[in-house]
Amino acid sequence: MEEYTQEQHGKDSKIYDPYPFIRKIIKTNFILSCAVLTWGFTLATLNYKACRSEKIVDETHLQEIIIEESKALDMKNKDITGRFTEAPFGHGQAIKLDYNKYEIILDKKGRNRGVLKHELYHILKGHAEEKDNLLIYLFIEEPQAALYGAYGIKL
């Protein structure tokens, strides 16, 4: 009788117990949420650090730093100009104007060396050529540029 009960109980839990499945979903979502939060926090920290770097005082200074930082990245063959204006996303943006011709725009909070380096790195890595899908931009291109803008690390 006892043996029969155990067997029945085992069979019932296999058929009716939804908890392992629900637990798996909760666990996966938790891990994903942690990963996304960590990613967001890391990017925000890197960009914050870039925004606290050397100030760029005017557009003449901007052009001098573009030349200096382009040399550091071996991008002398590219024609890059800079301008202070509102950026549609974030504090800066690299825009392709023509073949080998780019413009970097920096808004009021992005007028510093770190943000400029971030945008130059987007140009170097070809991110300004054509917009890739949002996930590639968010999880590959943006972290690469943020890391270079903050610490000069090339990935």
Ligand SMILES: [Zn+2]
């Ligand atoms: Zn960026």
